[in-house]
Amino acid sequence: xxxxxxxxxxxxxxxxxxxxxxxxxxxxxxxxxxxxxxxxxxxxxxxxxxxxxxxxxxxxxxxxxxxxxxxxxxxxxxxxxxxxxxxxxxxxxxxxxxxxxxxxxxxxxxxxxxxxxxxxxxxxxxxxxxxxxxxxxxxxxxxxxxxxxxxxxxxxxxxxxxxxxxxxxxxxxxxxxxxxxxxxxxxxxxxxxxxxxxxxxxxxxxxxxxxxxxxxxxxxxxxxxxxxxxxxxxxxxxxxxxxxxxxxxxxxxxxxx
Amino acid sequence: xxxxxxxxxxxxxxxxxxxxxxxxxxxxxxxxxxxxxxxxxxxxxxxxxxxxxxxxxxxxxxxxxxxxxxxxxxxxxxxxxxxxxxxxxxxxxxxxxxxxxxxxxxxxxxxxxxxxxxxxxxxxxxxxxxxxxxxxxxxxxxxxxxxxxxxxxxxxxxxxxxxxxxxxxxxxxxxxxxxxxxxxxxxxxxxxxxxxxxxxxxxxxxxxxxxxxxxxxxxxxxxxxxxxxxxxxxxxxxxxxxxxxxxxxxxxxxxxxxxxxxxxxxxxxxxxxxxxxxxxxxxxxxxxxxxxxxxxxxxxxxxxx
Amino acid sequence: xxxxxxxxxxxxxxxxxxxxxxxxxxxxxxxxxxxxxxxxxxxxxxxxxxxxxxxxxxxxxxxxxxxxxxxxxxxxxxxxxxxxxxxxxxxxxxxxxxxxxxxxxxxxxxxxxxxxxxxxxxxxxxxxxxxxxxxxxxxxxxxxxxxxxxxxxxxxxxxxxxxxxxxxxxxxxxxxxxxxxxxxxxxxxxxxxxxxxxxxxxxxxxxxxxxxxxxxxxxxxxxxxxxxxxxxxxxxxxxxxxxxxxxxxxxxxxxxxxxxxxxxxxxxxxxxxxxxxxxxxxxxxxxxxxxxxxxxxxxxxxxxxxxx
Numbered sequence: 001x002x003x004x005x006x007x008x009x010x011x012x013x014x015x016x017x018x019x020x021x022x023x024x025x026x027x028x029x030x031x032x033x034x035x036x037x038x039x040x041x042x043x044x045x046x047x048x049x050x051x052x053x054x055x056x057x058x059x060x061x062x063x064x065x066x067x068x069x070x071x072x073x074x075x076x077x078x079x080x081x082x083x084x085x086x087x088x089x090x091x092x093x094x095x096x097x098x099x100x101x102x103x104x105x106x107x108x109x110x111x112x113x114x115x116x117x118x119x120x121x122x123x124x125x126x127x128x129x130x131x132x133x134x135x136x137x138x139x140x141x142x143x144x145x146x147x148x149x150x151x152x153x154x155x156x157x158x159x160x161x162x163x164x165x166x167x168x169x170x171x172x173x174x175x176x177x178x179x180x181x182x183x184x185x186x187x188x189x190x191x192x193x194x195x196x197x198x199x200x201x202x203x204x205x206x207x208x209x210x211x212x213x214x215x216x217x218x219x220x221x222x223x224x225x226x227x228x229x230x231x232x233x234x235x236x237x238x239x240x241x242x243x244x245x246x247x248x249x250x251x252x253x254x255x256x257x
Numbered sequence: 258x259x260x261x262x263x264x265x266x267x268x269x270x271x272x273x274x275x276x277x278x279x280x281x282x283x284x285x286x287x288x289x290x291x292x293x294x295x296x297x298x299x300x301x302x303x304x305x306x307x308x309x310x311x312x313x314x315x316x317x318x319x320x321x322x323x324x325x326x327x328x329x330x331x332x333x334x335x336x337x338x339x340x341x342x343x344x345x346x347x348x349x350x351x352x353x354x355x356x357x358x359x360x361x362x363x364x365x366x367x368x369x370x371x372x373x374x375x376x377x378x379x380x381x382x383x384x385x386x387x388x389x390x391x392x393x394x395x396x397x398x399x400x401x402x403x404x405x406x407x408x409x410x411x412x413x414x415x416x417x418x419x420x421x422x423x424x425x426x427x428x429x430x431x432x433x434x435x436x437x438x439x440x441x442x443x444x445x446x447x448x449x450x451x452x453x454x455x456x457x458x459x460x461x462x463x464x465x466x467x468x469x470x471x472x473x474x475x476x477x478x479x480x481x482x483x484x485x486x487x488x489x490x491x492x493x494x495x496x497x498x499x500x501x502x503x504x505x506x507x508x509x510x511x512x513x514x515x516x517x518x519x520x521x522x523x524x525x526x527x528x529x530x531x532x533x534x535x536x537x538x539x540x541x542x543x544x545x546x547x548x549x550x551x552x553x554x555x556x557x558x559x560x561x562x
Numbered sequence: 563x564x565x566x567x568x569x570x571x572x573x574x575x576x577x578x579x580x581x582x583x584x585x586x587x588x589x590x591x592x593x594x595x596x597x598x599x600x601x602x603x604x605x606x607x608x609x610x611x612x613x614x615x616x617x618x619x620x621x622x623x624x625x626x627x628x629x630x631x632x633x634x635x636x637x638x639x640x641x642x643x644x645x646x647x648x649x650x651x652x653x654x655x656x657x658x659x660x661x662x663x664x665x666x667x668x669x670x671x672x673x674x675x676x677x678x679x680x681x682x683x684x685x686x687x688x689x690x691x692x693x694x695x696x697x698x699x700x701x702x703x704x705x706x707x708x709x710x711x712x713x714x715x716x717x718x719x720x721x722x723x724x725x726x727x728x729x730x731x732x733x734x735x736x737x738x739x740x741x742x743x744x745x746x747x748x749x750x751x752x753x754x755x756x757x758x759x760x761x762x763x764x765x766x767x768x769x770x771x772x773x774x775x776x777x778x779x780x781x782x783x784x785x786x787x788x789x790x791x792x793x794x795x796x797x798x799x800x801x802x803x804x805x806x807x808x809x810x811x812x813x814x815x816x817x818x819x820x821x822x823x824x825x826x827x828x829x830x831x832x833x834x835x836x837x838x839x840x841x842x843x844x845x846x847x848x849x850x851x852x853x854x855x856x857x858x859x860x861x862x863x864x865x866x867x868x869x870x
Contacts (some may be wrong), residue, residue: 057751083753095751097744108741112753117738118762120730124737168752305667307615307674359848366613369670370803371847373615373796377840384833493792497678500671508667537682544672548660552668 009068010035010172010204011056016065018051025051026062027228035171038198039206040215043225044248049208050092052225053176056206057089058082069172084115088170092177094157098150102141102160105149106132109167135163139193155186162194173198175207179214187211191218216240224248272407277526279406283415285522286422287481291495292502293429293514294473300446300509301466304357304368308375310496311383312471316345316478317487318383321392334397342475349471353464361463376492384489392487414483421480425473426515433511442466446509498525501540505547507557517555575717579710587713588781593821594720595778596801600813601727602770603798608807609731610763611743612662615670616677617771617798619657622790624650624772625779626684629697639702643719643776650772651765653680658764662757674792681790696786700779716777723773724814730766731810739763771798793836800843 011033018026026048033039041049054060058079067074069087097105110128136142139159149160179187195218198205209215222239224232232242239245295309323337360368396414403410433439445452453459502521506513528536553559579587606612627649631642657676661669684691706712730736738759741749746756779785805816828835
């Protein structure tokens, strides 16, 4: 908890609203994420999770309400500027540079992190290769550095996207359905990796997820969305015991997708 | 105020302004006929026919030939005006069936390159068939003079244009909104796959649309033949203007083509009065403004731009 | 391209004037200029994923700028060739601001339209550009007047320019540009200002195209409005596609083949050249199932260049 703009809160939204035509996708969301939190945002399909992510990462503009990142309002700030300020994101459908090699993917992210993208004179082949290699090793892709990224398995591509996002040394990482399309064991592996990195570096992670086992294994706090608003929020045990949450999820299998 | 009146002596002359407006509208009508064909073809087939200006040119040249071979009778002009666009429609049909059909599934880039190549091929064929000299077509007797409009003289031929083109536009509107074929066309611009799934012969529809679009371009060219020098640069001149009209109005939008064709026509008409070459700059400025405010054109679809 | 191959080519080029008659030196000069134009164009197409159908505008701006600087401002040829690309780059900046925000189809159409606008301005502004008559009497200084001398000069300048473009493609700027081409949205989310990047690529491409135009102006001795006409815009596109847009040196190879073909046909039957060119291109598009070499990169842009 903290006052609006308090630096202890890395991300805060107040009364966030977004509608598409007649649909109120996000309908008054108040979110407060303290630094170093590992926050899961869960909710049934159509609860507004992806829209919320799009609003927070600069992909969409909200109709009303406010969003604060590290105490500063970020309405209308485009994604590339947000990235430079320390907010990174991955997508539901893996978004990488398929025709570049694995290491080139990360090298490119490193060189934009170091603001070198307007340099016309140096050769970029070796630039930040060490930094990129370290990142790849951290996500378990060290041995695939020179493969074209498009031929890797789905799970490995997800890890690559994670490495790309981390290359920008973000302080807040938004992961939109990071484990979609993965087998249960892979999901746990990936999220444990993410939690591990967050623990090591103090990175704040906010992710959406449908697999409750993963959520309860990894998340420090959980926010439950329902019909565009926050239904419940708290530590995993509290949320699990919350009768409203049980009612909303009653009859729905853990793997909603 | 006096300075402005000296620079633009016509500005205080109300009837002169009205005449310029009418001329601008007439020019706009030619542009509309060409642009709406291009826009329609894009709306249904998703191909930008870069050779559309070439079709316009062929329409004009066919008009020259037809008027030349027909006897000098009052009805000759009108017959030629009917037949020339049909010739272009035939050309369009042949091109669609032999070439375009094979590339509908290909990248937009390859489609653009192919139609770009067509410009060169058609241009050379026109040169070979008609020679490098400028040609002309005489206006028919009945329309050779002028009428008095707002106290000024206005070419009678332009009256034909101002009557015929909107007639074509209204007919098109009726076809699109009152006939089954028109409904299919409108449906195709929104969702082609669905149409195929419903059992409509989409391939035939594409051919029909392309033929119709070519006919419109040919009509514009035939209609324009008595008012401009029929020459080899016609295709690129009209193409540039058509692009501007279509970009401002929005690719695929009928009403958009109409409105922006009028805007461009008026701009050109008044631009010439200010400074001969300024119409180009004004065109550029107008296009720039539209692109900044609405990159997909006034009435276009955002997903197309 | 491997070092030994490059050196071999350089050696051949250096020795050419000793064995070849002036006729062939002129052909090689034209090939070099066309190669530079196509390579500059390919920075935008193959590496940036943006296909311009009106690139002759910048070639012509460079040619006319050189001509005017020498004839009206009294600059030397060398000075003119240094300034002309800057002016062409400015032209690219002015047009680029409006069109880099557009997707494949609109970008193609408007680049074509802007090219024609440049043509029309050159054509109509008779007092400045001589209109249809063009500007004549544009010759290199005496020490570069012979075919062999101008050949060496052109090859040297083109060589340096190609090396510069190569360095740019290999630079961090080039990496970011490739990223933009591959996945504009992902590029944005790693901190790249996509539009600014594309605009810069457009300006660099325009500037180097202007240099090619300037070199051609002095080779030709005169400049004409049709330097900006869309048929000239077709040339770097066809050359790049023939040589392969996926590789850096592809367009140079394409220029070689293209110019040979052009010389063969337009010397004998100038009327038929556009017909041959158009037909060949149509045939290749229709008959080659996967299109030209390396086109896959460009497709990524045509499909994915939505607003990220």
